[in-house]
Each structure stands twice: as structure tokens, then as C-alpha cells.
Amino acid sequence: MSAPTMTLYFNAASPFARKVMVMLHETGQLDRVQLQPTVLTPVSPSAELNEDNPAGKLPALRLADGNVIHDSRVILDYLDHQHVGLPLIPREGSARWRRLTLASLADAVLDAAVLIRYETALRPQEKHWDQWLDNQQQKIERSLSYFERDAITELSSSFDVA
Numbered sequence: 001m002s003a004p005t006m007t008l009y010f011n012a013a014s015p016f017a018r019k020v021m022v023m024l025h026e027t028g029q030l031d032r033v034q035l036q037p038t039v040l041t042p043v044s045p046s047a048e049l050n051e052d053n054p055a056g057k058l059p060a061l062r063l064a065d066g067n068v069i070h071d072s073r074v075i076l077d078y079l080d081h082q083h084v085g086l087p088l089i090p091r092e093g094s095a096r097w098r099r100l101t102l103a104s105l106a107d108a109v110l111d112a113a114v115l116i117r118y119e120t121a122l123r124p125q126e127k128h129w130d131q132w133l134d135n136q137q138q139k140i141e142r143s144l145s146y147f148e149r150d151a152i153t154e155l156s157s158s159f160d161v162a
Contacts, residue, residue, distance in 0.1 A: 004034040005064040009049055011038055015110040016072040017059040023076050026159065027083035033061075042118055073107070076161060089161045102151055102162035109143045112136040
């Protein structure tokens with residue numbers, strides 16, 4: 001086993017960081033990455049993270065050359081190009097766009113769930129925006145219904161980015 005050549009800034013509570021962790025495990029790359037737990041909230045950012053990632057969002061991956069890439073979708077694509085097995089993101093054609101579209105819809109579910117959590121856990125009850133919360137919940141329900149109705153068979157067929 002070689003020494004880690006990359007650093008992953010993550011928080012175990014982040015569903016987007018967990019997606020990256022799954023990719024690392026599934027592609028056998030976990031030993032190449034030093035895990036750097038990072039604590040932040042929308043109201044308490046990480047100064048270290050903000051230096052290389054102006055958006056201040058997790059996850060972020062520092063590469064061996066010192067460059068930092070961020071956004072789970074970008075990190076997943078990078079990692080998928082670094083392993084020796086079959087790609088988990090099709091490289092071209094309609095299959096690529098279909099899988100990325102399904103993965104994007106899954107990200108929309110995660111986004112809505114995180115936003116609901118922030119609204120209900122970090123804001124005082126009297127400032128909760130009920131209509132906005134309902135809209136986020138409806139996004140989740142519509143998306144999950146779509147997966148069950150139109151994509152369950154293909155999502156069950158093999159493991160990939162979607």
C-alpha cells in the first residue's frame with residue numbers, strides 16, 4: 001500500500017461527500033486518499049477550505065499536484081478516470097448523458113433534503129418558510145416517483161454513477 005497522494009476534505013454528514021466515499025471504495029482508490037474531516041455549516045465556514053475552494057463547499061479533493069477540485073460530480077468524474085476497472089460513468093454516447101442525468105436528479109433530491117435540514121435545524125421556528133419547505137419536499141417526492149416509475153429497472157441492472 002502506497003502513501004496517500006490526495007486529500008479529501010469531507011464531512012460524514014454530507015451526502016455529497018458520501019457519494020465520493022462510495023466511489024473511492026468501489027474503485028479501490030481509498031488508500032490513495034488522506035481523509036480530512038472538515039466541520040462547517042452555512043453560518044460557520046472553514047477558512048482552510050475557502051482558501052482553495054471559494055464556494056467553501058464539501059467535498060473538495062486536493063490532488064497530488066496541489067490543485068483542488070470541488071463539487072462531487074467533478075470529483076466523481078476525476079476519480080472514475082483514475083482507476084483501472086470498468087468506468088462507472090460511461091465515457092460517451094447516449095448512455096453517458098442518461099447516467100449523468102439520473103445522477104443529477106439524485107443530486108437534486110440530496111440538495112432538497114439538505115436545504116430542508118438547514119431550514120428546520122438552523123433557523124428559528126418562527127422564521128421557517130413553510131411554502132418553500134413544501135416545495136423542497138415536493139421535489140423529493142416527484143424525483144423519487146420518477147425513479148420508481150421510469151428508472152428502477154435500469155438502476156437495478158448494474159452499479160454505476162447513477
